Amino acid sequence: MALAQAILAALIDFPCSGYDLAKRFDGSVGFFWKASHQQIYRELAKLDTQGWVNSETIHQSSRPDKKLYSVTEFGQKQLVEWIAQPSEPTPEKEEILVKIFAGAHAPRTVILAELQRHRHAHQLRLATYQDIEQQYFQQPQSLSVQEKFQYLTLRRGLGFELGWLTWCDEAIQLLSQDTNS
């Protein structure tokens, strides 16, 4: 499973606590690997016992104590080895496509409403990604190595959302033509 590696990838440049990691997952890694805070805490504990990360308890006066996690050399080695192992494209699991597949058995209005909802959701995400692109990635040629890789994940996000948007429009158009079923 790639959760361990997603955590290592997020932690490697910026050591932080489980709580911070969970928040970080909402903003960057989470765009392509979602994880709840429970998942993250459990995985961190496991990585700790395996020696892939180190933890250091930080006593805080104004807040609850926290554990600061950082990737060990061994952990980094494991991450690089995992990257080198060939992997298949992750199998798709798309609820909306299951709905469309069975769409002939539901009222047309229901299908169209659901398509509109999705269109809207993807529109919002697209706008978010476009904002990030505007703010941080104006000149793709002059990016640092780190930034180039981050830029590429953002580009994939943009492509995803644009693709969904285009498809939603196509679907709405095709299904609005006739009114039967």
Place this chain on the structure above:
Amino acid sequence: MALAQAILAALIDFPCSGYDLAKRFDGSVGFFWKASHQQIYRELAKLDTQGWVNSETIHQSSRPDKKLYSVTEFGQKQLVEWIAQPSEPTPEKEEILVKIFAGAHAPRTVILAELQRHRHAHQLRLATYQDIEQQYFQQPQSLSVQEKFQYLTLRRGLGFELGWLTWCDEAIQLLSQDTNS
């Protein structure tokens, strides 16, 4: 979980056995909802006890007996109700993007090789989808209702694969420019 609904959707027009369903999942529904045969058998048994499907044991002389499953009226009602419930876009889980996110820590050649592998995989899938489009969906305007919905799932598949292909090319191009790290 949408596995139950994916099974209903696949079964509703063509009643069949678990074995046939598993094969069917490889060819159509499986493009957007993967499931192993164990998953399918277990879920069918559950749907049977819940009354969402009926099963009829067919004795075969030349082959092992099989159970023919068909969706009940109650099952169909459940499916339509599920379709009407708003759902969020399925959270992404993409290993290759985790790899790219951590890409600065791995040798550039490894990253490029992995991108090439993915490019190839998506190329193959795109070709498959294009073949299906050529064979069955020449005139999108004159499709039956059933076919329209199937066509739309195919269109999403085409968009997916084309999007991946475009991104792989962009990534390979950007990462080939310099050779550091």
Place this chain on the structure above:
DNA sequence: AGTGTATATTCAAAGAATTGCATATGTCAA
């Protein structure tokens, strides 16, 4: 004084998925 929010971690139970195995029968080719 009470309510809400942010920080910070963890447990327990249930549900889902994966992996590997086990069991049959029949056909076809080497």
Place this chain on the structure above:
DNA sequence: TTGACATATGCAATTCTTTGAATATACACT
């Protein structure tokens, strides 16, 4: 006749994920 392959279904063990909590501190607002 042996081995591989297609048909056909299922169990068991493990792992992974999800859901719903519980616990604790501190600050800000009303």
